[in-house]
Amino acid sequence: MKLEPLDIQPRLLLGPGPSPVPYPVRRALAEPVVGHMDPQFLAIVDHIQTMLRKVFGTANRLTLPVSGTGSAGMETAIVNFVEPGDTVIVVVAGVFGGRMVEAVEKVGGRVVCLEVPVGAAATLETLRQLLDDHPATRLVAVVMAETSTGVLQPLAGWGELVHSRDALLLVDTVTALGGMPVNVDDNGFDVVFSGTQKCLSAPPGLSPFTASDRALTHLDARKVPIPSWYLDLNAFRQYWGQNRVYHHTAPISMLYGLYEALRLVLLEGVESRYARHRQVAQALWAGLEAMDMELMVDTAIRLPSVTTVKVPHGVDEMRLRQYLLKHEGIEIAGGLQSLSGKIWRIGVMGHGARLSNMIELLAALGRGLRDQGRHVASGVEAAEAVYNRGNK
């Protein structure tokens, strides 16, 4: 067996996650490991909670990172807040809505799908209709930023509507948090999870999570025990609350990384960060359109953090991505499931959301298309022009 040390060729990560992790965050990962009950570690835990509340836009006491990836956060939300027989409306507008359906079914929830065509968003009116049809609905689950389609789901009024029916609103903010306003409290979100490897630019492995006191009242009133040991919120509350009761060993190094990532977010300022994401995304869109590429999602509901672009007719989707990775050191992604082979997904996330990265990508994309005998106009100038307009 060969036992060679790691020798990793860096990539420019412009797919839908992981996003580029800046050096201060990687350096934080390498800090000396201390115990999970060490007072200095518990102080870090406190700071992480405070910073997470700020980025989530919430005063929720229960705000913490779940010890697993974004999917663990999703499962935490479902296993704690759905009981067998509960009616749950799940908005399915892509792969990540689809996963919530599976997770709800696994705990015995009765799923009512609010199905949305690919590339579109759900409307408040449809939700109201469904709630009328299913008055016993206990929870409404929706993805705010659907990574598989690049759609930003408008959620104005959702909290109010769902609360008026005495249900909880569960929101997947994986590809939103740190890149656009989430405003948990103002929007009336009850249960919210996210990931670290998107707009926060930390490595994957943790899932920022928050739940309102309203949600905790539902949790306390559960009739059936929480069906998971590892993702039991009542146990988390013991360690992340004042008691500090040991449940599982916290992933210490990952939490160092999250601490530093959140610190960088707040040093930049959340509003500046959101503006940067928007401005860089707009530059990318202008560049792609100048290259005659078609964007999949209408401007009104287009995510700044993930852009979906249609693969031009006759272009070999996979070959272009392999060209980018091998010759340009750039990673972008293809489509998932029904969109496989049809779209590319380009991330404008966290530390990666910079004009220079978009210029590099647009130029490389041009070379990749030429490699397949396609000659397109440059997107660089258009991207720069739009960026500079926004920068004034």
Add this chain to the structure above:
Amino acid sequence: MKLEPLDIQPRLLLGPGPSPVPYPVRRALAEPVVGHMDPQFLAIVDHIQTMLRKVFGTANRLTLPVSGTGSAGMETAIVNFVEPGDTVIVVVAGVFGGRMVEAVEKVGGRVVCLEVPVGAAATLETLRQLLDDHPATRLVAVVMAETSTGVLQPLAGWGELVHSRDALLLVDTVTALGGMPVNVDDNGFDVVFSGTQKCLSAPPGLSPFTASDRALTHLDARKVPIPSWYLDLNAFRQYWGQNRVYHHTAPISMLYGLYEALRLVLLEGVESRYARHRQVAQALWAGLEAMDMELMVDTAIRLPSVTTVKVPHGVDEMRLRQYLLKHEGIEIAGGLQSLSGKIWRIGVMGHGARLSNMIELLAALGRGLRDQGRHVASGVEAAEAVYNRGNK
């Protein structure tokens, strides 16, 4: 809000985990993050599997790190291999056996407890009796290295016995793997999980896991769907097998750390590593006894990786630990649950299993006792003598 960078005071970690993480492993965590579908990352994933098989002592195809801490590995074992109504014998000889009872109950298993007095181990004879009494037993779950008591559970003959009853043997090797032989295949273990923050000396956050083909046959014959989305082994098999189907984003940086930690284990050689753990533990025991301290567990079933020592009458348990942490920068742990206030737990694990660390601890322990007006003989010379004897 203060936004200061991390400023971590290093500790000498001699508790029951996390253990000291050597610099090469911490440096690996800081390597550039690449995508979870990047060919160079998939090659790392392959190497991790190969190295894990070597350390586990198995040829099992399904050998991989679960994306969560050791407790996530425990839950993975239970949710995949226990179905509602299944009879499961759980050996409860401490806190970590107790958790498996809770996890089995959460998925609707019928638990038969094989209860063992604190500080003791279960016998093959008792297990045989229980299996006779419960012939429909589907799974036997046991902790090999009980971190809460410091007992090493002898498991010779267990695999054979359990298989003769057509049941599966599930073994918690959290505090064993990398510090003593586990020999999954030779011992007939079917489902095995571990942690990274003990004798492997990687940070907490991953759970090495392996399952025999025999176990997978049981999995394929399940009547009820696996009740967890995040910990669904059938989904793991897709990503960690040949297909590389995306399920959740792998915790990339943590996997870099595990790669490096496993590499260090294999460079040292597993046999040398086990011998080092034994030899250093024996030195610690001699030192503690020279200081008139009483060890809780008989030599025959005493774990090399975690030593439990009784708190001398009249000594303030917590004050001594606080003295060690504050004045000496050394972390050891107290007892859990019924052993709280009664014992200390000292880890001899991974990178921390070195004579110099034991000397440092024994001397500091002497000062800590003096701080409480207790004057004891030095343990240093006895530890050195025993270590040198073993070193000849």
